[in-house]
Amino acid sequence: QSVLTQPPSASGTPGQRVTISCSGRSSNIGSNTVNWYQHVPGTAPKLLMSSDDQRPSGVPDRFSGSKSGTSASLAISGLQSQDEAVYYCAAWDDSLNGPVFGGGTTVTVL
Amino acid sequence: EVQVVESGGDLVRPGGSLRLSCEATGFTFNGYAMTWVRQAPGKGLEWVSGISGSGDTTYYADSVKGRFTVSRDNSKNTLYLQMNSLRAEDTAFYYCAKCSSGFFYYDYFHSWGQGTLVTVSS
Numbered sequence: 001q002s003v004l005t006q007p008p009s010a011s012g013t014p015g016q017r018v019t020i021s022c023s024g025r026s027s028n029i030g031s032n033t034v035n036w037y038q039h040v041p042g043t044a045p046k047l048l049m050s051s052d053d054q055r056p057s058g059v060p061d062r063f064s065g066s067k068s069g070t071s072a073s074l075a076i077s078g079l080q081s082q083d084e085a086v087y088y089c090a091a092w093d094d095s096l097n098g099p100v101f102g103g104g105t106t107v108t109v110l
Numbered sequence: 111e112v113q114v115v116e117s118g119g120d121l122v123r124p125g126g127s128l129r130l131s132c133e134a135t136g137f138t139f140n141g142y143a144m145t146w147v148r149q150a151p152g153k154g155l156e157w158v159s160g161i162s163g164s165g166d167t168t169y170y171a172d173s174v175k176g177r178f179t180v181s182r183d184n185s186k187n188t189l190y191l192q193m194n195s196l197r198a199e200d201t202a203f204y205y206c207a208k209c210s211s212g213f214f215y216y217d218y219f220h221s222w223g224q225g226t227l228v229t230v231s232s
Binding site: 002032033035037039043044045046047050051056086088090092096097098099100101102103104 | 145147154155156157160169170171172205207210215216217218219220221222223224225
């Protein structure tokens, strides 16, 4: 059972918009910023979004992040086949004194 | 180019020990905290441990506290994870990653390695 809650799967056709939610509590998302990671199995995970809505260099602007209260979201617009991956949210947890991850959302491009 | 490469994964019996290494290149190693994250088969990412850039502050997940020890040799640009009293549930790919600051606190994980597999089984 992960501390942050994500839907296990999401899907869309090429060009569609897909949104992934991440729900936490006051000790993590409610008081700290959220980061998102993209993981294609068998490869190194990749930082996709930091500090709620900051895209690292090289990440397409099709990816956007937002946060409100104790929940955060990652949106992928103009979905492409190379976006098929598992997406994880993460945030520092003040009660646990460490970072916590969501369970991951597998995005499938139909 | 920032690169981190893990090594040391192996098959080990329950109760045994193993030391993982992570060699870093392409950045000023002692200026950044480092972390270990693992992924068990069929499961998601789980944070394991973190260490500040200077090495004087360490952090552990409750699941490994008292069994695992993180350390670093800044003269060799290498991060370590000493794992003792290993259990079947420690079976996972172990990834090391460069953090976004020298402190670890509130950091995000900027550059990850490909991982090394630890299997705990009799």
